[in-house]
């Protein structure tokens with residue numbers, strides 16, 4: 001009988017001791033330097049600037065360097081890229097009329113950037129892509145109606161490509177921005193087919 005009563009009070013004492021030990025550890029963290037940091041607004045250097053040069057983040061495109069070879073679009077296993085190149089029948093000049101990157105599908109495999117002959121498409125160090133509008137994850141590097149002449153590399157000259165390991169401006173929109181205009185919805189402009197011939201003029 002006496003041993004049962006003794007065990008009873010021993011168990012109560014052990015319970016209080018273990019609770020005290022646990023809370024003592026917790027309490028001690030009130031006076032220690034935090035090992036975590038508040039992201040993203042309380043660090044001196046943005047995380048994007050601390051990433052290694054070969055980090056594969058959100059794709060960035062310099063359309064001014066694009067020769068319109070369509071290699072990136074054909075290479076992408078997920079169909080994230082959509083480009084359109086037209087030829088002006090009078091001047092024979094080729095123009096890029098569409099360069100969309102759907103970063104919601106991209107698995108950052110790097111196949112497109114590795115195969116781009118001019119370095120026009122590459123991975124940036126940007127990785128944040130939260131958005132309230134899913135369609136904002138389709139980055140349109142050529143505005144609706146815009147025509148950008150294809151890049152003509154000079155023989156023997158190395159392409160400058162995009163700067164490596166430099167912080168870039170956010171290519172995609174802020175998380176709560178309204179969605180971009182879909183070029184297919186634009187009216188009052190000549191829409192160009194991929195083969196170079198303009199489609200019918202649409203009335204606004």
Ligand code: SF4
Nearest residue numbers: 076106107109110112
């Ligand atoms: S990184 Fe890969 S998945 Fe993303 S667009 Fe390029 S080829 Fe496609």
Ligand code: SF4
Nearest residue numbers: 066067069070072116
């Ligand atoms: S981004 Fe590069 S691979 Fe893609 S069409 Fe332009 S030059 Fe070709």
